[in-house]
Amino acid sequence: MRGVASPRLARRASAWRRDLAARLRHAEARWSLVLEGPLATGETAARTFAVRRADGAAAVLKLAPPGQALEAEATALAAFAGRGAARLLAADLPAGALLIERLSPGTALRHLAARDDDAATLAAAGVMAALRRPPPPGAVLAEAAGWVRALDRALEAPGPLPRPMLARAARLMRELAAGAPPPVLLHGDLHAGNILRDGAAGWRAVDPKGLIGDPAFEAAAFLRDPPGPAARAARRVALLAEATGLPRERIAAWGYAGAALAAAWAVEDGSDPARWCAAAEAMAPALA
Missing domain, CATH: 3.30.200.20 (Phosphorylase Kinase; domain 1)
Incomplete structure (x- = not known):
């Protein structure tokens, strides 16, 4: 994003x-x-x-x-x-x-997701767990929760995005930040195209953004890309929560907020936000 x-x-x-x-x-x-x-x-x-x-x-x-x-x-x-x-x-x-x-053979996880989404979700969870660690001492990295500013900009300006989606996502991000556990180092863009197969080592990530924040934030990029039906989104949330030990409700909330963020950035970049709006819509039932 x-x-x-x-x-x-x-x-x-x-x-x-x-x-x-x-x-x-x-x-x-x-x-x-x-x-x-x-x-x-x-x-x-x-x-x-x-x-x-x-x-x-x-x-x-x-x-x-x-x-x-x-x-x-x-x-x-x-x-x-x-x-x-x-x-x-x-x-x-x-x-x-x-x-x-x-990494070799370097095949992206999205190829596995196309034929076995459960297996891909569990593979992503394994990478999330392997990456989780405290922020490096002395590092100057942006806070993931600070990305709420993109939603604020979208709410303040006229645009094509649904206002209720933007407002709900901004509210969720602030609630998540207020009740966040100790921050960890985050990849920050851990979608299925940034997780690659690496021989006996299994799956490993590339192209990190390098952020700090709530461990559950790491699930957001995977949940929104590609967007799927609501039932698939809810199952992904459940699998990720079970495999990572992270709270289901925080994973779901970051998944929704992350999709809305992607939509806001798409508009800023002059590209079509439809797929990200669809991802947010699919994530909404998982928030219940």
């Missing part, structure tokens, strides 16, 4: 992309890498490449605009230390470069 990019940040990202070839050559030389080719990219400015290290080990090179988002990702990966997530091998934050362990 993303917030609004200012014109200044948009210009910086555009300039960064123009220099991508030079940045790639710099990283190859710095870490003695052999480039194998680009990997699939999402909607962000970041670009990833399959590479080999000098010893022949497979790795992923991630190039992204330097700044707080990349620093938070590097902090999270370093703190996870390979337990539940791909390992951070090296970082050059001023250059916007991360060298990350390549």
Whole structure:
């Protein structure tokens, strides 16, 4: 999920992309890498490449605009230390470069979810449990509950989103924050596309946002993507609660609020929020 990019940040990202070839050559030389080719990219400015290290080990090179988002990702990966997530091998934050362990075969969990959603949900729960740990000492990371500001912006401005959904989600987020347990380090975007198969190690995460907050927040991204029928959403909540030991009601509330947040960010980004509104609607019965 993303917030609004200012014109200044948009210009910086555009300039960064123009220099991508030079940045790639710099990283190859710095870490003695052999480039194998680009990997699939999402909607962000970041670009990833399959590479080999000098010893022949497979790795992923991630190039992204330097700044707080990349620093938070590097902090999270370093703190996870390979337990539940791909390992951070090296970082050059001023250059916007991360060298990350390549997971093999790297098949996304969403492929399992398409044929056995219960199994995928339990796999996601296992990753959530493996990642759970206290925030790293001294780390400066955003608080997940602070994302309520996106809902406030949506409520204050005219737009296509249902006002009752936004108001309910904002209220839930504030209630969740008020009664939150001690915060943990969060991946922050643990949907089924960011959980990959890794041989005997099972499933591990990639592309963390790097946040701190309520442990139950970690379920939100998985619950909303892809949206499904209400019965499926309720079963996912029940399975996640049983497997992680987290309160069912907090998982459900974060699932609803997270879907509404995704809808608000979609509108800010100029994309269609329909799928996220559908996810919130499917989550609503689980709040009862």
